[in-house]
Amino acid sequence: MSIRKILAGISVIVFSAVTWSSVSADVNFKFASANAPDSMSHGAFGHAWKKHIEEASNGRITVQLLFGGQMGSEQDNVNQVSSGLIQAASAAVNNVTPFAPIVGFATLPYMFQGVEEAWAVFDSPLRDTLNETMAKQANFRTVAWLTGGFRVLSNSKKPVRTLADLQGLRIRVPKNDIMIASYKAWGINPVPMSWTETFNALQQKVVDGQDNPYDVFPTLRFDEVQSYITNIHYILWSGPVIVNEVWWQNLSADDQSIISEAAVKAQDEQRAGMQSFLGGAALFAIEHGVEITPPADEQEWVEPVMAIWPDFYEKIGGKAFVDEVVVFLENHRKSN
Numbered sequence: 001m002s003i004r005k006i007l008a009g010i011s012v013i014v015f016s017a018v019t020w021s022s023v024s025a026d027v028n029f030k031f032a033s034a035n036a037p038d039s040m041s042h043g044a045f046g047h048a049w050k051k052h053i054e055e056a057s058n059g060r061i062t063v064q065l066l067f068g069g070q071m072g073s074e075q076d077n078v079n080q081v082s083s084g085l086i087q088a089a090s091a092a093v094n095n096v097t098p099f100a101p102i103v104g105f106a107t108l109p110y111m112f113q114g115v116e117e118a119w120a121v122f123d124s125p126l127r128d129t130l131n132e133t134m135a136k137q138a139n140f141r142t143v144a145w146l147t148g149g150f151r152v153l154s155n156s157k158k159p160v161r162t163l164a165d166l167q168g169l170r171i172r173v174p175k176n177d178i179m180i181a182s183y184k185a186w187g188i189n190p191v192p193m194s195w196t197e198t199f200n201a202l203q204q205k206v207v208d209g210q211d212n213p214y215d216v217f218p219t220l221r222f223d224e225v226q227s228y229i230t231n232i233h234y235i236l237w238s239g240p241v242i243v244n245e246v247w248w249q250n251l252s253a254d255d256q257s258i259i260s261e262a263a264v265k266a267q268d269e270q271r272a273g274m275q276s277f278l279g280g281a282a283l284f285a286i287e288h289g290v291e292i293t294p295p296a297d298e299q300e301w302v303e304p305v306m307a308i309w310p311d312f313y314e315k316i317g318g319k320a321f322v323d324e325v326v327v328f329l330e331n332h333r334k335s336n
Helices: 003-022 042-056 074-083 101-107 115-122 126-138 177-185 195-203 216-220 245-249 253-287 298-306 319-335
Strands: 027-032 061-066 088-090 140-150 152-155 171-173 209-212 228-230 236-244 291-293
Touching (some): 027 042, 027 074, 042 061, 042 088, 042 140, 042 236, 061 253, 074 088, 074 140, 074 236, 101 236, 101 319, 115 126, 115 140, 115 236, 115 319, 126 140, 126 319, 140 245, 140 253, 171 177, 171 195, 177 298, 195 209, 236 245, 236 253
Parallel strands (some): 027 088, 171 209
Antiparallel strands (some): 152 209, 152 228
8 A cells, every 4th residue: 555545544534533523412411490490590590591502502402401399309409410410400509508518608697788799709700719619519510690689577567677676576487597596696586487388377377477588479479478578688599500510521611611601691681580570579569568668777687697607607618718708798899
């Protein structure tokens, strides 16, 4: 065989290898949420993410949406992503914290003074630090952070503007140590109760009040069992969208880019849609006879619960990252 033919054969082999390696294989992955497909957080994000991914990849990357608890509870979903059983999920941050304690900083009362502050943190280089640590702690990373509203306080008895007004009321809280400690710091013993029991308990006057974002009023008709809202800002609902780390690292750089850029687009759409919805939810409450009042001096509410932060540093991955977030927010407030 001539040298020319040998070289030609080698060229064909090399060209074929380069051409093959430059073509990404089809990708199909599962995104799970324990929440309804029409929810303003998980549902809105999931549908938008799928749309943007499949459009950007011309259908080469496809997403299977598993809503409504098809794969179990939120903690089940987080565990499934960690183990690699599924590739992606979204969950409230408190359900991610047991697996990746570092994200627990977002559950500390009065960490954020407004939703824009949360967006600034979640979209900053601090997310890289979070992802590096989460990958080590739980074998997943975030591609987006969803946000809802602040948990405002509601009750059926009277307007509450001060901590003195709060005394004597029976307030339902989730079975969450930080939230229980917050109400104790405000001088009352709250009633830990599952969410499924809450509406009936309010209806039957077993408890007088609860705290949640405004959306429970139009969606679950809390105006029927609550007459007063105190517009405090002590905990903002947030939800990380997580992907399995091993799966992520095995994707091509192009596929990572498509998936992450689509996640940011879907995240921003969810955030904007939720803020619009919450404004309408507050108006719904007012139109249905619920009285909304601001706290007389919110600093009175802030100081007691910020004093409990050190009690929870160990459970949320240590003080160091909390300090980084606090410094970032201090600088952010000065520049705005």
